[in-house]
Amino acid sequence: xxxxxxxxxxxxxxxxxxxxxxxxxxxxxVVLGIKPYVLPSPINIGGQFTKAFDTVWxxxxxxxxxxxxxxxxxxxxxxxxxxxxxxxxxxxxxGLPVITAASVVxxxxxxxxxxxxxxxxxxxxxxxxxALAVFIPVYVNSLRxxxxxxxxxxxxxxxxxxxxxxxxxxxxxxxxxxxxxTGLRIASSLAVISALIAEYFGGPIDGLAKSITSAxxxxxxxxAYAFVLGAILLGLVFYMVTLAxxxxxxxxxxxxx
Amino acid sequence: MRSSDxxxxxxxxxxxxxxxxxATKIFTVAKGAQVIALDTIDLSVAxxxxxxxxGPSGCGKSTLLRLIAxxxxxxxxxxxxxxKSARQARVDQDYGIAFQQAGLLPWRTVAGNIExxxxxxxxGKTARKARAAELLELVGLTDFAxxxxxxxxxxxxxxxxxxxxxxxxxxLLLMDEPFGALDEMTRERMQNExxxxxxxxxxxxxxxxxxxxxxxxxxxxxxxxxPRPGRIVDVIPVALGAAEDRDDDLREAVGxxxxxxxxxxxxxxxxxxxxxxxxxxxxxxxx
Numbered sequence: 001x002x003x004x005x006x007x008x009x010x011x012x013x014x015x016x017x018x019x020x021x022x023x024x025x026x027x028x029x030v031v032l033g034i035k036p037y038v039l040p041s042p043i044n045i046g047g048q049f050t051k052a053f054d055t056v057w058x059x060x061x062x063x064x065x066x067x068x069x070x071x072x073x074x075x076x077x078x079x080x081x082x083x084x085x086x087x088x089x090x091x092x093x094x095g096l097p098v099i100t101a102a103s104v105v106x107x108x109x110x111x112x113x114x115x116x117x118x119x120x121x122x123x124x125x126x127x128x129x130x131a132l133a134v135f136i137p138v139y140v141n142s143l144r145x146x147x148x149x150x151x152x153x154x155x156x157x158x159x160x161x162x163x164x165x166x167x168x169x170x171x172x173x174x175x176x177x178x179x180x181x182t183g184l185r186i187a188s189s190l191a192v193i194s195a196l197i198a199e200y201f202g203g204p205i206d207g208l209a210k211s212i213t214s215a216x217x218x219x220x221x222x223x224a225y226a227f228v229l230g231a232i233l234l235g236l237v238f239y240m241v242t243l244a245x246x247x248x249x250x251x252x253x254x255x256x257x
Numbered sequence: 258m259r260s261s262d263x264x265x266x267x268x269x270x271x272x273x274x275x276x277x278x279x280a281t282k283i284f285t286v287a288k289g290a291q292v293i294a295l296d297t298i299d300l301s302v303a304x305x306x307x308x309x310x311x312g313p314s315g316c317g318k319s320t321l322l323r324l325i326a327x328x329x330x331x332x333x334x335x336x337x338x339x340x341k342s343a344r345q346a347r348v349d350q351d352y353g354i355a356f357q358q359a360g361l362l363p364w365r366t367v368a369g370n371i372e373x374x375x376x377x378x379x380x381g382k383t384a385r386k387a388r389a390a391e392l393l394e395l396v397g398l399t400d401f402a403x404x405x406x407x408x409x410x411x412x413x414x415x416x417x418x419x420x421x422x423x424x425x426x427x428x429l430l431l432m433d434e435p436f437g438a439l440d441e442m443t444r445e446r447m448q449n450e451x452x453x454x455x456x457x458x459x460x461x462x463x464x465x466x467x468x469x470x471x472x473x474x475x476x477x478x479x480x481x482x483x484p485r486p487g488r489i490v491d492v493i494p495v496a497l498g499a500a501e502d503r504d505d506d507l508r509e510a511v512g513x514x515x516x517x518x519x520x521x522x523x524x525x526x527x528x529x530x531x532x533x534x535x536x537x538x539x540x541x542x543x544x
Contacts (some may be wrong), residue, residue, distance in 0.1 A: 152360035163349045252405040
């Protein structure tokens, strides 16, 4: 029973805190008479969100799709690159400085260049930026996981005299799954953020970030905040889905910590 | 004539299960310093024979087992398994192996873990399933086939590991303190089961342990080793009777205690009379 009480508390505490913040925000806006262009009240934002739901949803779909393509592309290449690095030392030695360099590059800075490369009318640049942002945490975490083989498993596999690909498939890769998912969880938020920020640098005018900019430029601040709320929800969905997948994939293992 | 030679002749076989000749293993540690883990070891194990390696920590008993398993290579000397090189024997899967840690794959079910070596070596799905069912029956875990390792106790996990080591019906079993992490009661039950399993499969066993009663209860011969450098100091024939006679009563029999005393004397180089009891157990469990 103790665990269920602590679980309830773990859920309840942040919910109460969040509601309290919203209440204080609402009261502050009303009592202090804050103008909507400075800060709209949560009730107004919520109202606008429901009213303009179709527009927000359209923008969310575009940005969400870009983020998803980027997440899948970056995750697949990140995992494959990690497997190659784990199997072949040479690739690892080449890979490390490249990855270190890449992780320092602010990837969205590439956006204008990529828009020129793939044309301003295409979503490709945004998806690539998300993929690049996803690649790094997935690669780094996967590689760390692939290196975590227990000595007893290594001995066992040597005793079985199997190929290094068989070892990867049966022991190393499944063993790295918790680490891969840690990378994916970090990457899922990064994918949404990168796809969103990339929109500020150009490209088609259909995503969430573009909508935020245009709403703000028409002085429709409440609508701008409604799009921001859409972006927050999109990020949450990405995070929660990867978290759920992680729980599903690691349900038979003792916890990592 | 060494007692190991006698055992080989007694078994009446031409090809020994394991033949270690003049094996030395030197490890180079930090700053180029060298540690002699094993110093010119000679050991033969006959087919179907149960041999225990016993000695204090650092005597090289696990290293010797790893040489036989080709997990490490001797610095000098040779290791032959069923008449071929240790490497060839490993490639041909002539032995099954179990370690102190069960080393199960947590994402596979109990049955999936037992099937692992069969799957890796290309046995078909139906044959795998049938063999796993057979082995689960042998180790008494039929009801746990679909459980995951984390749902099992330490003793049960170790039984799964033993079943896995038997999956390909090896004629040689290598066991590195497989019961070392278990509590005393589980340990004795596992020993009883191992005696039965060995009788049923007819496999030769090389068994590393640091428990004297365990070695005596299980073995045909107990090889006593000493550390720094790792050497064989004595080989004590035990063979306390056929497998079906080896039950819990044996643990209280006179012959059992005599053999325990003999092994203890060999370990400490002192007679195990009443006075010597106090000096027993120096780095070795006597329970």
